[in-house]
Amino acid sequence: MLRLELTDLQDRYVAALDNDRIEEWPGFFVDDCLYEIVSKENEDAGFPAPVMHCDNIRMVRDRVVALRNANIYEKPQYRHCLSGLEWSQAEDGSIAASDQLRGGEHLGGRAPPAYTRPGATWTGSCALRRAWRFKAKRCIYDTLRVQTLLAFPI
Amino acid sequence: MLRLELTDLQDRYVAALDNDRIEEWPGFFVDDCLYEIVSKENEDAGFPAPVMHCDNIRMVRDRVVALRNANIYEKPQYRHCLSGLEWSQAEDGSIAASDQLRGGEHLGGRAPPAYTRPGATWTGSCALRRAWRFKAKRCIYDTLRVQTLLAFPI
Amino acid sequence: MLRLELTDLQDRYVAALDNDRIEEWPGFFVDDCLYEIVSKENEDAGFPAPVMHCDNIRMVRDRVVALRNANIYEKPQYRHCLSGLEWSQAEDGSIAASDQLRGGEHLGGRAPPAYTRPGATWTGSCALRRAWRFKAKRCIYDTLRVQTLLAFPI
Numbered sequence A, B, C: 001m002l003r004l005e006l007t008d009l010q011d012r013y014v015a016a017l018d019n020d021r022i023e024e025w026p027g028f029f030v031d032d033c034l035y036e037i038v039s040k041e042n043e044d045a046g047f048p049a050p051v052m053h054c055d056n057i058r059m060v061r062d063r064v065v066a067l068r069n070a071n072i073y074e075k076p077q078y079r080h081c082l083s084g085l086e087w088s089q090a091e092d093g094s095i096a097a098s099d100q101l102r103g104g105e106h107l108g109g110r111a112p113p114a115y116t117r118p119g120a121t122w123t124g125s126c127a128l129r130r131a132w133r134f135k136a137k138r139c140i141y142d143t144l145r146v147q148t149l150l151a152f153p154i
Helices: A002-018 A022-028 A040-045 A057-070 A124-131 B002-018 B022-028 B040-045 B057-070 B124-131 C002-018 C022-028 C040-045 C057-070 C124-131
Strands: A029-039 A052-054 A081-089 A095-102 A108-110 A115-118 A132-141 B029-039 B052-054 B081-089 B095-102 B108-110 B115-118 B132-141 C029-039 C052-054 C081-089 C095-102 C108-110 C115-118 C132-141
Touching (some): A002 A081, A002 B002, A002 C081, A002 C095, A022 A057, A022 A132, A029 A040, A029 A057, A040 A132, A052 A057, A081 C081, B002 B022, B002 B081, B002 B095, B022 B029, B022 B057, B022 B132, B081 C002, B081 C081, B095 C002, C002 C022, C002 C132, C022 C057, C022 C132, C029 C040, C052 C057
Parallel strands (some): A029 A132, B029 B132, C029 C132
Antiparallel strands (some): A029 A052, A095 A108, A095 A115, B029 B052, B095 B108, B115 B132, C095 C115, C108 C132, C115 C132
């Protein structure tokens, strides 16, 4: 069932981030992906400026390299808690989904629309389980401000 | 599987409330529904007085109209997080279910028993996905007090 | 599907604890079980000392008896919120799983690896639903300290 595959994708994404395996993070996205973190205030007002913006997978990979080698930051410990999965499937087979997130101490919000689509290798149930990736993941936070350094992926 | 349908119902309910689509809220209930918010202190002691009580769907709809047109309140931003779904099915096909809730900044609790039952239209898998509605939803909060105005649905 | 059975096991476990039915708690473990609560600091550094340690089901049962009859403690009210289920199955059919936990006011962490395995009685779908039990459940908390008495099971 499609719902289970999406839940599984989100669960594996969350588990990788919360257990400090950010090297796995780019693997959840397709090559021409979009990853953004934007405040709900901006989103509601139609202001497009995000606090984080990656518009292809190389920028996502660069984040990982920077976090491991270049950036200096207080290491956070997030525990993503997800609920309220909503999704719909378009005619081309891609899916728009969103859910509610309560992340670290300082972040709540939702992650819509997380367009996902099947990857290239799709052979059997095991590949199917791994096949969905994020086309666009936009994390919209509804806290009034980001209380600590937002260095780590959401 | 019944478990998935109940999870889906709760997820759609949560997503509607957390994304400020309260116009969809009455659609999750049957016409002769019960919706209550009651403190765990009262519930444990057998005191029936709730802080919110709607005993039919017209009262539920009236809440939406009041929230949109009449009430003055600080707009909350809830992020429902659900876990621990428990359910059992009675002989008449109705279901008693409960789960744990961590809601906004000020509310934790559980939502038992959320009696649900199938709606009138039940034709195919799509209708089936939409068919379950709440017969009675009682939200029992275990914080010692409600810290802010409890204007919005839980 | 195996994922659903594991989710169901965790949900029933959480529901029993959060609704103060700790008499059911030992029933989630096999006889030669391991139950531990350990800080992430210790776990990361390879220090084995846990703050709680039960290495068979009699020690687990003893906790229940102690909590009901002997111990004096401020009663907590936990609301476990789970996300990020990860699991893999070994050749002997046992499963290693972990997920993210946000528990009471003072506890976050993960519960890895929750080795589970089928119980002895496995007859039909209803028995199957009940059949998975915890072989080892290690709760690793990542808060810097335990802010209140850690009397109740996690």
